[in-house]
Amino acid sequence: MIIGDAVSEPASSTGKPDAIAATSLIKVFGAGDSAFKALDNVSINIRQNEFFTLLGPSGCGKTTLLRLIAGFEQPTSGTILLNGENIIDLPPFKRPVNTVFQNYALFPHMTVAQNISFGLEMQNRPKAETKTIVDEMLSLVRMESMAGRRITEISGGQQQRVALARALAPKPKLLLLDEPLSALDLQLRKDMQLELKRLQLETGITFIFVTHDQEEALTMSDRIAVMDKGQILQVGTPRDIYDRPQHRFVAGFIGEINLVQAGPSGSAGEPGEYAIDQTGPIHVQEGKAAQQGQSVTLAIRPECISLSLPAEGKLPGTISTIVYHGTDTIYHYTLPNGTAMRARCQNSTMTTLPFVAGDAIGWSVDSRSVSVLEDK
Amino acid sequence: MRASTRPLVFRILLIGPAALAMCLFMVIPLMLMGWISIQGRDYSGGVLWGEIGFDAYTRLFFERELDGTIALNLNYFKIILRSIWLSALTMTISLVVGFPVALFMATRSQRWRAVLIFMVTLPFWTNLLVRNYAWILLLRDHGTINNTLLWLGVISEPLPLLHNQLAVAIGLTYSFMPFMVLPIYSSLEKIDFRLVEASFDLYASRWQTLKRVILPLAFPGMVAGCILVFVPSLGSYVTPELLGGGKTLMIGNLIGLQFGAARNWPFGAALGMFLLLLVLIALTSYARNYRTNAQVGK
Numbered sequence: 001m002i003i004g005d006a007v008s009e010p011a012s013s014t015g016k017p018d019a020i021a022a023t024s025l026i027k028v029f030g031a032g033d034s035a036f037k038a039l040d041n042v043s044i045n046i047r048q049n050e051f052f053t054l055l056g057p058s059g060c061g062k063t064t065l066l067r068l069i070a071g072f073e074q075p076t077s078g079t080i081l082l083n084g085e086n087i088i089d090l091p092p093f094k095r096p097v098n099t100v101f102q103n104y105a106l107f108p109h110m111t112v113a114q115n116i117s118f119g120l121e122m123q124n125r126p127k128a129e130t131k132t133i134v135d136e137m138l139s140l141v142r143m144e145s146m147a148g149r150r151i152t153e154i155s156g157g158q159q160q161r162v163a164l165a166r167a168l169a170p171k172p173k174l175l176l177l178d179e180p181l182s183a184l185d186l187q188l189r190k191d192m193q194l195e196l197k198r199l200q201l202e203t204g205i206t207f208i209f210v211t212h213d214q215e216e217a218l219t220m221s222d223r224i225a226v227m228d229k230g231q232i233l234q235v236g237t238p239r240d241i242y243d244r245p246q247h248r249f250v251a252g253f254i255g256e257i258n259l260v261q262a263g264p265s266g267s268a269g270e271p272g273e274y275a276i277d278q279t280g281p282i283h284v285q286e287g288k289a290a291q292q293g294q295s296v297t298l299a300i301r302p303e304c305i306s307l308s309l310p311a312e313g314k315l316p317g318t319i320s321t322i323v324y325h326g327t328d329t330i331y332h333y334t335l336p337n338g339t340a341m342r343a344r345c346q347n348s349t350m351t352t353l354p355f356v357a358g359d360a361i362g363w364s365v366d367s368r369s370v371s372v373l374e375d376k
Numbered sequence: 377m378r379a380s381t382r383p384l385v386f387r388i389l390l391i392g393p394a395a396l397a398m399c400l401f402m403v404i405p406l407m408l409m410g411w412i413s414i415q416g417r418d419y420s421g422g423v424l425w426g427e428i429g430f431d432a433y434t435r436l437f438f439e440r441e442l443d444g445t446i447a448l449n450l451n452y453f454k455i456i457l458r459s460i461w462l463s464a465l466t467m468t469i470s471l472v473v474g475f476p477v478a479l480f481m482a483t484r485s486q487r488w489r490a491v492l493i494f495m496v497t498l499p500f501w502t503n504l505l506v507r508n509y510a511w512i513l514l515l516r517d518h519g520t521i522n523n524t525l526l527w528l529g530v531i532s533e534p535l536p537l538l539h540n541q542l543a544v545a546i547g548l549t550y551s552f553m554p555f556m557v558l559p560i561y562s563s564l565e566k567i568d569f570r571l572v573e574a575s576f577d578l579y580a581s582r583w584q585t586l587k588r589v590i591l592p593l594a595f596p597g598m599v600a601g602c603i604l605v606f607v608p609s610l611g612s613y614v615t616p617e618l619l620g621g622g623k624t625l626m627i628g629n630l631i632g633l634q635f636g637a638a639r640n641w642p643f644g645a646a647l648g649m650f651l652l653l654l655v656l657i658a659l660t661s662y663a664r665n666y667r668t669n670a671q672v673g674k
Contacts, residue, residue, distance in 0.1 A: 070577060
């Protein structure tokens with residue numbers, strides 16, 4: 001289920017400036033030999049009211065980017081505009097941006113309600129207004145009965161909610177979330193994913209969410225930026241990123257995928273037509289014309305492959321292992337050139353495939369489900 | 377039966393040496409002091425055993441006139457008050473000066489912290505007496521400070537820096553500062569620095585962050601530091617003796633005087649018991665403070 005896809009993409013033509021427009025951000029930690037480039041020329045635009053996710057493995061620079069936006073770090077070079085205004089020179093306490101920290105960073109010497117009202121008090125809001133907003137936030141995160149509790153007296157999931165309420169209470173222009181769900185167990189994490197999505201829709205605040213969990217990113221985001229080694233590799237909707245990865249890294253990081261070396265089909269060099277070891281052809285809908293002698297990598301999702309008996313027009317393969325997974329079955333097979341492939345077939349269909357290990361098979365894939373990767 | 381008695385014997389053996397030492401060097405002397413404080417006074421020193429009375433305690437606040445009437449005498453009370461005042465002053469200066477030092481230390485890198493802790497404890501490597509003499513060299517009329525100021529032309533007459541309350545307060549602060557810095561440092565060190573970032577993120581300025589986040593979390597360390605400075609200051613002997621001159625007597629010096637020149641052992645013992653009472657009051661208030669603070673949050 002891809003919730004993110006059900007929400008229509010926020011229109012960028014409203015005339016409003018982007019929530020965040022970052023240009024040529026470079027962040028270098030340390031100096032000399034020990035210098036580490038955490039961000040390498042990153043530019044990104046995040047639209048108003050968007051649920052935007054920065055996805056990547058640890059050390060890819062996603063948290064650094066978040067900290068630059070929050071103001072905890074200064075970029076080595078580059079600019080950040082928030083709603084069209086340059087915020088580079090503002091200290092964190094002057095930026096209309098709030099953060100939900102990875103470990104929540106709730107104040108241990110205050111109650112739940114005191115934590116939530118902290119930001120409002122610091123803004124010198126009137127007492128009555130503060131109280132109203134705190135009550136509103138408590139009910140928004142369903143923690144009304146816990147207002148007077150100490151932080152040490154509530155569970156991890158409840159702390160998570162308080163951290164959210166605390167960051168949302170001052171009604172920031174932008175909410176930054178730094179892997180806020182990573183400390184929760186699986187079931188709680190699933191609930192909180194839906195909860196976060198609900199809060200984002202209800203408050204209309206732009207969310208920037210940092211995670212290394214691709215499933216989390218696909219479930220919640222309007223758009224995702226995949227990062228690696230301090231660079232943004234691809235930005236797009238969850239469906240874009242999943243169905244049309246442009247980089248080998250993006251393809252491999254999100255979901256399971258088969259990577260196959262392929263060359264131009266025969267001598268024709270027809271656009272979008274490739275061959276694997278002279279077998280084929282395999283069609284690519286949006287591929288560029290393969291040039292003579294040039295080899296490319298094709299990325300094919302296991303669930304997009306259909307298996308059948310060997311036949312004309314099908315690509316050849318040999319079953320090596322079959323693994324039953326309940327809802328579906330994974331067929332491991334090898335190509336004549338030795339490349340290992342996986343095909344995922346749903347078990348709910350009536351057509352149970354009658355293969356056993358060692359059988360020769362034929363396989364095919366819809367041209368829309370094949371991506372041609374840039375090798376990085 | 378054997379199995380259960382053996383651990384008990386074992387436990388007594390383990391706790392024995394410490395208990396014995398406490399008993400010999402703490403409980404018995406204390407009882408002895410309490411006992412002496414209610415004995416008769418021997419004018420040549422020592423006590424007249426068996427002449428039980430509370431004259432020594434009455435002397436704290438009253439004196440017997442020649443005609444036998446009892447009149448209020450606040451001279452000793454003044455010394456006690458001065459002791460409390462100087463200790464409180466020492467405690468306050470240590471807190472105000474020590475907190476930024478501790479905060480600075482706690483925000484350095486791990487390697488720097490070890491160096492800084494070493495530097496804070498460095499004065500302990502020298503004898504207290506020697507350190508107080510060093511202060512005399514600095515503070516006296518033609519000491520380092522006055523000479524420098526004279527040479528610079530800032531002053532034309534030496535400032536009266538030695539033999540007054542200020543000198544005692546400086547000496548005490550210098551002596552007991554590490555007892556303030558180290559507990560505060562240890563409570564600051566435990567603070568998760570991300571809380572400070574969270575505070576900045578929620579629109580708190582540096583000052584508000586200090587007031588609303590750092591100070592409350594460092595509070596247990598500050599209370600501990602205050603007690604650790606106040607209590608030894610109250611009973612200090614060497615510093616007021618050397619830096620205070622004759623006019624700034626503190627309880628410690630008064631007690632010393634009774635067992636020495638004044639030859640009034642019962643009164644000296646009574647003063648000792650009174651000092652103990654003051655310390656107990658201070659410690660009780662600390663314990664109560666700590667408990668309320670523990671309720672406020674760890």
